[in-house]
Amino acid sequence: MKKVVRLTESQLTKIVKRVIKENQTERELDLRNKLNDIFFGHDEYNMTSEPGEFGFLSQEHRLSKKISPRQRIKRIEMVINDLENYIEDLKDIAQGEDVYTQNPEYDSVWKDIEKDM
Numbered sequence: 001m002k003k004v005v006r007l008t009e010s011q012l013t014k015i016v017k018r019v020i021k022e023n024q025t026e027r028e029l030d031l032r033n034k035l036n037d038i039f040f041g042h043d044e045y046n047m048t049s050e051p052g053e054f055g056f057l058s059q060e061h062r063l064s065k066k067i068s069p070r071q072r073i074k075r076i077e078m079v080i081n082d083l084e085n086y087i088e089d090l091k092d093i094a095q096g097e098d099v100y101t102q103n104p105e106y107d108s109v110w111k112d113i114e115k116d117m
Helices: 009-039 059-063 069-101 106-114
Strands: none
Touching: 059 069
16 A cells, blocks of 8 residues: 655755765765776776776786786876876866855855755
8 A cells, every 4th residue: 555645845855955965975985986996996887998807007917917017106106197187177176166156146046055064
């Protein structure tokens, strides 16, 4: 037997915001896990490796004598450099977004969304 539950719009909004907030924490962990998969594990999307091979920075490449320790160091340094550049790009985007927060009407538009932060 199905039961009908009635929710007000504000109750539904609170539930949705709570679910989104819970998922944001999970997404942070998922990013780290995905990066580990890409660089060290089996890269199912073959973004950094040949089909069926381990990730770009994995020790398996070195152990199979496809990549020397010096080559692996260069790969690691390359990834670090790319990630640092990407972080700088993200900082620039955040600074660009900060311009919007200086608008006098900002709070009237966004206060309901930010009240749970």
